[in-house]
Amino acid sequence: MNKISFEQVTPHVFLQRGNLHSDVWQQPNxxxxxxxxxxxxAASGHGKSTFCSYVLGYRQDYQGTVRFDNTxxxxxxxxxxxxxxxxxxSQLFQELRLFPExxxxxxxxxKNQLTHFKSETQIRQWFEQLGIADKIDARVGQMSFGQQQRVAALRALVQPFDFLLADEPISHLDDVNAEVLGKLxxxxAKQQGATLIITSIGKHPHLLYDKTLKL
Ligand SMILES: Nc1ncnc2c1ncn2[C@@H]1O[C@H](COP(=O)(O)OP(=O)(O)OP(=O)(O)O)[C@@H](O)[C@H]1O
Incomplete structure (x- = not known):
């Protein structure tokens, strides 16, 4: 897949609001x-999670068209x-959606077992890099949210993808781990020749973005 297009997409919930002054909603292409x-x-409530749900096909409560390539x-x-x-x-959900048990x-x-994409050695190295190697065999339900956020991020990376959608990926991380995760x-994404779409309500990894959009 080479592109995702939003054509005049407007969430039903925003239809009554007139001009949304958004770089994403109501854009022709x-x-x-x-x-x-x-x-x-995006400011809170401007539809960040809604945007992710539309890209992932979990919701279709919108006017307009979302296309993958031409479909x-x-x-x-x-x-x-x-x-x-x-x-x-691939997606990193804001609310993580890990299995606590x-x-x-x-x-x-x-996730990795679905496509056998990464070796266990690579996965263990990533746990090390993100400072959670000591938690690798801990139940997720007994980890802090910031630790869980790093686990969920790694889960998003152990599959092939053309697009990685990360919804507020560093909201609960300290600056050092935030930058490590951003770089990872x-x-x-670069290794896979893939697109990275990161959403933010203020805190995001400092990467060389090709484009910044206001929702
Ligand atoms: N499942 C849903 N179906 C219909 N409308 C929804 C749904 N979830 C959220 N909304 C509405 O869409 C609007 C945007 O909500 P959304 O959760 O996308 O915002 P957000 O920018 O992600 O907010 P936050 O940063 O606070 O999580 C809100 O008015 C909300 O009530």
Whole structure:
């Protein structure tokens, strides 16, 4: 997949508001191109999570069209979405969606086992780099939110993707770990020739973004 396009997309919930003054909503043809880095900045309630849900196909409560290449995403079957989420679009959810009863490593491996994309050695190195190697066998339900955020980020990286959508990926990280994670996501995206879309309500990794959009 080479591009994601938003054509005149407006969430139903915003229809009554008139001009939204947004770089994303109501735009005739906004394109996210493969290989580029985007920062989507938004004040709370401006539809950041809504934007992510539309890209991932979890919600379709909008006017307009979202396309992957030339295909309207509304045309995809459930089986096609499963394949897309396994191989084309990866996401780090704001609310993480980890399994609390599983260990940190098990959470990451659960995803990795779908495509056997990364070696356990690589995964263990990443835990080390992110300062959570001592938590690798701890149950996620017994970890801090910031520690869980790093586990969820690693889970998002252990699959092939053309687009990585990270919803406030460093909201609970200290500055050092935030930059380590930012670099890790950027390096992996570059290695895969993929697009990085990072959303932010103020705190985001300092990367060389090709475009910054205000939601
Ligand atoms: N599942 C949903 N269905 C319909 N409308 C929704 C849904 N979730 C959120 N909304 C509405 O969409 C608007 C934007 O919500 P959204 O959660 O996308 O904002 P956000 O920018 O992610 O906010 P925050 O940063 O506070 O999490 C709000 O008015 C909200 O009530």
């Amino acid at each position: 906004l394109t996210f191109d493969k290989g580029k880095f985007y920062l989507v900045e 309207d995403v509304c045309m995809f079957s459930t089986a096609e979405w499963v394949n897309i989420r396994q191989r084309c679009v 599983l260990t940190a490593l098990e959470n990451v491996q659960l 996501m950027a390096d992996e």
